Amino acid sequence: MRVSRLSVVVAAVVSAVVVVVGSEGAAVAGAGGAAAGGGGHEVDLAFHGDVTLRAGVVRVRFVPRNHGPSDLADATVRLRWSLPLVGVRRLPVGCLRSGGGGVLCRTGALEAGSLGEPVEIAARVAGRPAEVRVRIGTEWSGGAVDRNPRNNEQSVLALDTGDVYYF
Missing domain, CATH: 2.60.40.10 (Immunoglobulins)
Structure with missing residues (x-):
C-alpha cells in the first residue's frame, strides 16, 4: 500500500486534535467533579x-x-x-x-x-x-x-x- 505524505500529515493533525480535545474534556470533567470539590457536580x-x-x-x-x-x-x-x-x-x-x-x-x-x-x-x-x-x-x-x-x-x-x- 502506498501512503502519500499528505495522508501522513492529515492523520497526524487529526490525532493531535483528538488528543487535545480528549484531554481538555477529561480535565474539565476532573476539575469540576464532586471529588475535586468544584461546582461541576x-x-x-x-x-x-x-x-x-x-x-x-x-x-x-x-x-x-x-x-x-x-x-x-x-x-x-x-x-x-x-x-x-x-x-x-x-x-x-x-x-x-x-x-x-x-x-x-x-x-x-x-x-x-x-x-x-x-x-x-x-x-x-x-x-x-x-x-x-x-x-x-x-x-x-x-x-x-x-x-x-x-x-x-x-x-x-x-x-x-x-x-x-x-x-
Missing part, C-alpha cells in the same frame, strides 16, 4: 408538567426534579412561547419576564432524589392562535453537569382545545 434535572391553551391563554404547570446523584443549590428554568406574551397573570415568586416570549424561574435548592416546588404560569399570547408551542429547559444550573439532558429540555405543542398536554 453531577445532577439530573427534569421538568414534568402540563400545558393547556384556551382562547389565547396558555397555562403551564411544572415541577422540577433532581434525580441526583448530587444536591443542587439552585437552577434556572427558561420557558419560551412561540408567540409573544401580551399579558401575564401574576408570575410566581422567583419568576420574571425575559424578552417578548419568555419567562425565567428559579427552582430553589433541590436535594438529590427530590421534587421542587410546583410552578404555574398563565399567560395570554398575541392574537387567537390555533396552537402554541412552549419550550421548557434548563438555562443555568450553577456549573452542575447533567449527563441526561433529554428530560430537562421539553417542547410541547398545545392546540386551542382546552385539552391538557403532558410532558
Whole structure:
C-alpha cells in the first residue's frame, strides 16, 4: 500500500486534535467533579408538567426534579412561547419576564432524589392562535453537569382545545 505524505500529515493533525480535545474534556470533567470539590457536580434535572391553551391563554404547570446523584443549590428554568406574551397573570415568586416570549424561574435548592416546588404560569399570547408551542429547559444550573439532558429540555405543542398536554 502506498501512503502519500499528505495522508501522513492529515492523520497526524487529526490525532493531535483528538488528543487535545480528549484531554481538555477529561480535565474539565476532573476539575469540576464532586471529588475535586468544584461546582461541576453531577445532577439530573427534569421538568414534568402540563400545558393547556384556551382562547389565547396558555397555562403551564411544572415541577422540577433532581434525580441526583448530587444536591443542587439552585437552577434556572427558561420557558419560551412561540408567540409573544401580551399579558401575564401574576408570575410566581422567583419568576420574571425575559424578552417578548419568555419567562425565567428559579427552582430553589433541590436535594438529590427530590421534587421542587410546583410552578404555574398563565399567560395570554398575541392574537387567537390555533396552537402554541412552549419550550421548557434548563438555562443555568450553577456549573452542575447533567449527563441526561433529554428530560430537562421539553417542547410541547398545545392546540386551542382546552385539552391538557403532558410532558
